Amino acid sequence: MTVKVVLAGCGNMGYAMLAGWLKSGRLQPAETFVIEPNEELRARAQKLGSAVGGDASDIPAGTTPKLVVLAVKPQVIRDVTAAYKNLGDGETTFVSVAAGTPIATFEEILGSKTPIIRVMPNTPAAIGKGMMVSCANGNVSTETSAFVEKLLAASGAVATVDDERQMDAVTAVSGSGPAYIFHFIECLTAAAEQAGLPKETAKLLAMQTVYGAASLAAESDEEPGTLRQQVTSPKGTTAAALAVLMGNDRLKTLVGEAVEAARRRSIELGK
Numbered sequence: 001m002t003v004k005v006v007l008a009g010c011g012n013m014g015y016a017m018l019a020g021w022l023k024s025g026r027l028q029p030a031e032t033f034v035i036e037p038n039e040e041l042r043a044r045a046q047k048l049g050s051a052v053g054g055d056a057s058d059i060p061a062g063t064t065p066k067l068v069v070l071a072v073k074p075q076v077i078r079d080v081t082a083a084y085k086n087l088g089d090g091e092t093t094f095v096s097v098a099a100g101t102p103i104a105t106f107e108e109i110l111g112s113k114t115p116i117i118r119v120m121p122n123t124p125a126a127i128g129k130g131m132m133v134s135c136a137n138g139n140v141s142t143e144t145s146a147f148v149e150k151l152l153a154a155s156g157a158v159a160t161v162d163d164e165r166q167m168d169a170v171t172a173v174s175g176s177g178p179a180y181i182f183h184f185i186e187c188l189t190a191a192a193e194q195a196g197l198p199k200e201t202a203k204l205l206a207m208q209t210v211y212g213a214a215s216l217a218a219e220s221d222e223e224p225g226t227l228r229q230q231v232t233s234p235k236g237t238t239a240a241a242l243a244v245l246m247g248n249d250r251l252k253t254l255v256g257e258a259v260e261a262a263r264r265r266s267i268e269l270g271k
């Protein structure tokens with residue numbers, strides 16, 4: 001079977017996507033080749049049935065994959081991309097999930113005719129509940145675009161943006177967003193313990209409440225604001241808590257500042 005997808009970097013994000021592609025059956029293990037310098041992570045990919053190598057020179061000569069997916073840190077993305085220069089300006093489409101790094105950087109390294117797609121995934125992709133947002137240059141064929149969308153859909157919901165500058169906002173909202181929610185779970189757990197609940201109960205209540213509320217918001221036809229009002233009895237307990245969170249737009253301001261800090265950092269990483 002020919003190698004369709006080379007995955008460079010099989011850490012948190014690379015592995016989450018690879019596992020999703022193979023589990024969905026949209027790719028066969030023999031159609032994937034994983035390049036990962038870390039031995040343990042390489043063995044983990046091998047367990048899924050992928051062929052593996054320690055660096056780009058391990059890819060069999062003459063291999064022309066449909067995609068090279070770059071899932072390495074932004075700090076090393078230029079050097080890693082350069083190792084695939086021989087596949088630039090050709091049939092292979094490059095997909096990068098690196099925060100910040102603009103399409104122009106890949107065009108500069110690989111050649112201006114290279115098809116390039118930037119994708120911002122998030123870690124819930126590991127259980128098929130990710131948010132995958134893409135932005136492509138003009139060299140990507142309709143057929144490849146459809147192929148990539150199908151692969152991304154194995155990891156969760158898919159959206160596209162046409163204006164690449166919006167990828168910094170996407171990164172700040174859905175790319176980094178799971179960390180904000182995990183922190184909220186930590187905070188709600190700590191508050192529950194402080195209010196007198198045992199540790200395990202506190203964690204269960206915090207987690208199930210976030211899970212249930214997010215699921216209800218996703219499945220309901222009502223706006224989140226309406227769902228919030230349905231919980232809030234006049235002069236009741238929720239109203240007392242929301243006065244703390246919403247008074248002077250306290251939480252709104254805090255979340256706005258956090259997202260703006262992430263967006264600015266994404267712009268910096270691209271320089």
Ligand SMILES: NC(=O)c1ccc[n+]([C@@H]2O[C@H](COP(=O)([O-])OP(=O)(O)OC[C@H]3O[C@@H](n4cnc5c(N)ncnc54)[C@H](O)[C@@H]3O)[C@@H](O)[C@H]2O)c1
Binds near residue numbers: 073076098120
């Ligand atoms: N973790 C997230 O939530 C998340 C979400 C969206 C996007 N991203 C982006 O995904 C990329 C990877 O992030 P991560 O969290 O998976 O990091 P990670 O450190 O878990 O994974 C990166 C992997 O790249 C490997 N690597 C280093 N040099 C390499 C080389 N020359 N060839 C092949 N592999 C090499 C490392 O060994 C490591 O396993 C980053 O650019 C990040 O911006 C991450």
